[in-house]
Amino acid sequence: MEAVRAPDELTERFRSTGRKVTAQRQCIFRVLQGDVTHPSAESVYALASREMETISLKTVYQTLYDLAELGEIATLDVGTGMTRFDPNVEDPHHHLVCRGCGSVRDLMASFPTLRIPKGADLGFEVGSAEIVFRGLCPDCQSPSRRRRTPSPAGS
Numbered sequence: 359m360e361a362v363r364a365p366d367e368l369t370e371r372f373r374s375t376g377r378k379v380t381a382q383r384q385c386i387f388r389v390l391q392g393d394v395t396h397p398s399a400e401s402v403y404a405l406a407s408r409e410m411e412t413i414s415l416k417t418v419y420q421t422l423y424d425l426a427e428l429g430e431i432a433t434l435d436v437g438t439g440m441t442r443f444d445p446n447v448e449d450p451h452h453h454l455v456c457r458g459c460g461s462v463r464d465l466m467a468s469f470p471t472l473r474i475p476k477g478a479d480l481g482f483e484v485g486s487a488e489i490v491f492r493g494l495c496p497d498c499q500s501p502s503r504r505r506r507t508p509s510p511a512g513s
Contacts (some may be wrong), residue, residue, distance in 0.1 A: 360400050361391070361392050361393060361394050361425070361445050361446075362367070362387075362390040362391060362392075362425075362428060362430065362431060362445040363391060364390050364391060365384060365387035365391055368387040368425070368430065369383075369384060369387065369391075370379070371427075371428055371430065374387065375377050375428060377424060379438060380417075381410070382410060382412075382414075382417045382421075383506070384404075384412045384502045385409050385442075386406055386413075386417075386418060386421045386422075387407050388409070389402055389406045390402065390407070390425075390431075390445070393445060394440040394445055394446070394463075394464070395463075396434060396443065396444050396445075396453075396463070396464070397442065397443055397460035397462065398438075398440045398441065398442055398443070399415065399418050399422055399440075399443070400403075401463075402418050402422065403415045403418040406418060422443050422500060425443075428498055429447060430447065431443045431444060431445055431447060432444040432447050434453070434462070434493070436453055436455045436462055437455070437461070437492050438455065438460045439460075442462055442469065444464075445462055449464075449466065450468075451464045451465060451467075452464075452465040452467060452469075452488060452489040452490065452491065453465060453488070453489075453490050453491070454490075454491050454492075454493065454495075455491070455492050455493075456492075456493065456494055456495040456498055456499075457492050457493065457494060458494050458495065458497075458498030459495060459497065459498055461495050465489075465491060465506045469489065472487065472489075480497045
């Protein structure tokens with residue numbers, strides 16, 4: 359599983375593309391270092407603001423989208439209600455999403471026989487596919503954290 363590059367590498371990457379490297383951006387780079395949790399901008403902001411009280415959520419968003427534009431991270435929408443940022447841009451993979459806490463993890467699996475049935479593509483020229491598996495992570499499976507789910511009608 360890949361993680362975001364080291365802060366000094368991201369600093370150099372920004373500079374090499376003519377982007378300004380600020381103390382706020384360097385703080386964000388440090389927060390991202392080693393993070394494989396697919397963080398949201400809000401969670402990056404929460405961590406960065408502990409180190410730098412003057413950082414703004416707008417700066418976090420802009421920096422994350424700049425990193426995505428540079429191909430250092432990928433934007434990811436897995437239906438959790440917010441954009442997540444995926445550090446693994448090297449290896450083809452899918453995602454596991456927890457219905458309980460919303461955590462997102464990489465699933466390194468291949469489905470080579472997955473195909474759209476003939477005529478079902480509605481005229482789309484399909485270039486890639488992403489599969490999202492939803493369930494409960496180990497923490498949310500524990501009896502102390504398990505949420506009650508409504509029983510199906512008629513049960």
